[in-house]
Amino acid sequence: MLYDNIEIKNGRLYFAGADTVELAEKYGTPLYLMDENRIRERCREYKSALDSFALEGSCAIYASKACSFGGIYRIIAEEGLGADVVSAGEIFTAKSAGFPMEKAYFQGNNKTDADIRFALDCGVGYFVCDNFEELDALDRIAGERGAVQKILLRVTPGIDPHTYDEVATGKVDSKFGIAVETGQALEAVKSALSKKNLSLEGIHCHVGSMVFDSDVFIRAAAVMLGFAAEIKKVFGFDIKILDLGGGYGVKYYEGQGNIDIPANIKQVAEYVAEKSAELGIKTPSLRLEPGRSIVADAGVTLYTVGSVKKITGYKNYVSIDGGMTDNPRYALYESRYTVITANKADAEPRLTADLVGRCCESGDIIQPAVGFPVDIGRGDIVAVLTTGAYNYSMASNYNRIPRPPIVIVKDGESRVAVKRESLENLIENDVF
Numbered sequence: 001m002l003y004d005n006i007e008i009k010n011g012r013l014y015f016a017g018a019d020t021v022e023l024a025e026k027y028g029t030p031l032y033l034m035d036e037n038r039i040r041e042r043c044r045e046y047k048s049a050l051d052s053f054a055l056e057g058s059c060a061i062y063a064s065k066a067c068s069f070g071g072i073y074r075i076i077a078e079e080g081l082g083a084d085v086v087s088a089g090e091i092f093t094a095k096s097a098g099f100p101m102e103k104a105y106f107q108g109n110n111k112t113d114a115d116i117r118f119a120l121d122c123g124v125g126y127f128v129c130d131n132f133e134e135l136d137a138l139d140r141i142a143g144e145r146g147a148v149q150k151i152l153l154r155v156t157p158g159i160d161p162h163t164y165d166e167v168a169t170g171k172v173d174s175k176f177g178i179a180v181e182t183g184q185a186l187e188a189v190k191s192a193l194s195k196k197n198l199s200l201e202g203i204h205c206h207v208g209s210m211v212f213d214s215d216v217f218i219r220a221a222a223v224m225l226g227f228a229a230e231i232k233k234v235f236g237f238d239i240k241i242l243d244l245g246g247g248y249g250v251k252y253y254e255g256q257g258n259i260d261i262p263a264n265i266k267q268v269a270e271y272v273a274e275k276s277a278e279l280g281i282k283t284p285s286l287r288l289e290p291g292r293s294i295v296a297d298a299g300v301t302l303y304t305v306g307s308v309k310k311i312t313g314y315k316n317y318v319s320i321d322g323g324m325t326d327n328p329r330y331a332l333y334e335s336r337y338t339v340i341t342a343n344k345a346d347a348e349p350r351l352t353a354d355l356v357g358r359c360c361e362s363g364d365i366i367q368p369a370v371g372f373p374v375d376i377g378r379g380d381i382v383a384v385l386t387t388g389a390y391n392y393s394m395a396s397n398y399n400r401i402p403r404p405p406i407v408i409v410k411d412g413e414s415r416v417a418v419k420r421e422s423l424e425n426l427i428e429n430d431v432f
């Protein structure tokens with residue numbers, strides 16, 4: 001099986017020790033399942049690798065845009081990770097869940113004055129500043145409160161991570177961050193250091209997502225440490241924190257590449273220590289910002305088949321009761337997934353069909369050319385694997401379809417973590 005929390009027993013798909021067909025009956029479909037133990041294991045892999053190999057104080061920060069709801073911030077806090085937040089909504093969710101906000105890092109390329117005020121009110125630990133206007137605005141607003149705000153400066157190291165264009169964010173021409181290559185990042189450091197109400201703690205980059213090449217973070221670290229050495233030379237200032245962002249890839253289908261994350265963290269941490277010594281700068285403490293690799297394989301989505309359309313001589317469609325509203329990733333990125341018919345998991349996959357959603361869009365495809373049992377039909381349960389990241393958090397109400405619930409599975413037991421949206425929820429803000 002793709003992951004060790006997936007099993008087939010008596011022709012049925014089990015996830016995190018629970019029978020998925022029973023869960024579909026109990027909670028209805030579409031249904032997001034999340035394996036709590038798996039989330040915790042992934043957190044611990046990062047934590048123990050950073051504790052073992054990087055400078056003391058180094059830590060992993062969960063990029064909560066991958067999957068954001070109250071309970072996940074509690075799990076992350078219990079595992080000792082920080083959290084990346086990118087909006088007032090994520091800040092509010094984290095704070096309401098009791099997340100220790102001094103471990104929150106506020107990201108984003110356009111924080112409004114209202115966002116900045118809200119984040120300061122909530123006690124966000126770090127702002128990851130993206131541009132000159134933000135430095136000015138944050139300094140002004142922090143000053144009005146007599147506060148000094150810790151910041152990291154987001155720069156673009158000019159690294160191509162060899163991933164998809166939509167998720168490559170570290171190139172010089174990115175909308176995120178300030179370019180090192182053009183000298184503008186050094187100007188931004190000058191600006192940050194001149195501000196009374198800002199405390200520059202370090203520098204940040206995020207080169208992209210779905211990274212499998214083991215040298216990507218080393219190449220990013222090389223540019224970033226070179227930049228740190230320049231900062232030291234020009235301003236006599238040592239950065240304390242080097243944040244290399246997120247982006248470790250995960251496996252969505254058999255035969256796809258994989259990366260040993262703890263081994264890569266060891267390599268990166270050792271490189272950072274050696275290179276810092278060589279450059280004559282203090283070794284910075286590390287931050288990594290995994291999103292996908294914390295939650296992706298902790299998630300599975302269940303659907304019920306409604307119709308099977310066989311267009312003789314052309315192609316076949318299996319339609320389900322969800323779609324791009326709960327998983328827009330194929331529509332957005334042509335992302336690949338592994339699909340299993342949960343109640344006929346032993347059957348030979350001899351019928352090839354596109355797995356499609358119920359939205360009024362031809363592009364509403366979950367996955368093309370999937371193998372199904374020949375007798376697949378209305379009422380069968382289909383499972384899409386590895387949906388823990390960027391599914392629930394990207395879900396929409398297009399076609400006024402309510403969002404599915406999230407059910408947490410732990411040691412074979414299940415409980416609702418996020419309720420299914422109701423029809424009443426859909427109209428509660430309609431005041432005209």
Ligand SMILES: *Cc1c(COP(=O)(O)O)cnc(C)c1O
Binds near residue numbers: 210
């Ligand atoms: C999206 C994002 C991450 C997480 O990326 P993953 O590929 O999910 O690990 C981390 N940091 C920043 C700044 C991001 O925008």
